Amino acid sequence: AQSVAQPEDQVNVAEGNPLTVKCTYSVSGNPYLFWYVQYPNRGLQFLLKYITGDNLVKGSYGFEAEFNKSQTSFHLKKPSALVSDSALYFCAVRDRYSGGYQKVTFGIGTKLQVIP
Amino acid sequence: SQTIHQWPATLVQPVGSPLSLECTVEGTSNPNLYWYRQAAGRGLQLLFYSVGIGQISSEVPQNLSASRPQDRQFILSSKKLLLSDSGFYLCAWSVGGGASGEQYFGPGTRLTVT
Numbered sequence: 001a002q003s004v005a006q007p008e009d010q011v012n013v014a015e016g017n018p019l020t021v022k023c024t025y026s027v028s029g030n031p032y033l034f035w036y037v038q039y040p041n042r043g044l045q046f047l048l049k050y051i052t053g054d055n056l057v058k059g060s061y062g063f064e065a066e067f068n069k070s071q072t073s074f075h076l077k078k079p080s081a082l083v084s085d086s087a088l089y090f091c092a093v094r095d096r097y098s099g100g101y102q103k104v105t106f107g108i109g110t111k112l113q114v115i116p
Numbered sequence: 117s118q119t120i121h122q123w124p125a126t127l128v129q130p131v132g133s134p135l136s137l138e139c140t141v142e143g144t145s146n147p148n149l150y151w152y153r154q155a156a157g158r159g160l161q162l163l164f165y166s167v168g169i170g171q172i173s174s175e176v177p178q179n180l181s182a183s184r185p186q187d188r189q190f191i192l193s194s195k196k197l198l199l200s201d202s203g204f205y206l207c208a209w210s211v212g213g214g215a216s217g218e219q220y221f222g223p224g225t226r227l228t229v230t
Contacts, residue, residue: 032216043221051216094217102217108159
């Protein structure tokens, strides 16, 4: 079984400050990890993924995420938050060896509020 | 490049009426296709997935059904809507086979059952 936890329902950060949105995961094997962003009344947009290799993954809009195998975490980060980053963020995980059907498990989402 | 379309964007239907939501993908072949429902603007519930034409798997029992009549077309249906069917419906696709599995989402359909 695989699962994702996003422990913070909401994260508030001042514009220009660094932001972190937390995610921890559980899989039986090795993970593929993903971050998505959702703006109000829109579909989810893919931000970045970790497959293998460097633990620091860079993605769209200046976001990056750090894979930490020992802590089973994949936190989303950005050095300087923008008001336009305010949205709902989803972490997701897939077991690398899940076969032909790529079952992806999504977290419940974290609302990011960037304060001007 | 690949694009995914959903329609309609919004829908208001009375209880007991039928439902048909359509999703199409362009620019790729043999995608995996997914239907999700998002309630209260938060978590995603996987409803159906499909790895090929005519191959549908259901994740949760309900009064909804799905069909895949063509490679890049995915339809969500109901014969009689319930109030509890209200929500934001999202279609998504991913590359089939042994790819990493990131999913790409459509713009969604907001369904209100009255």
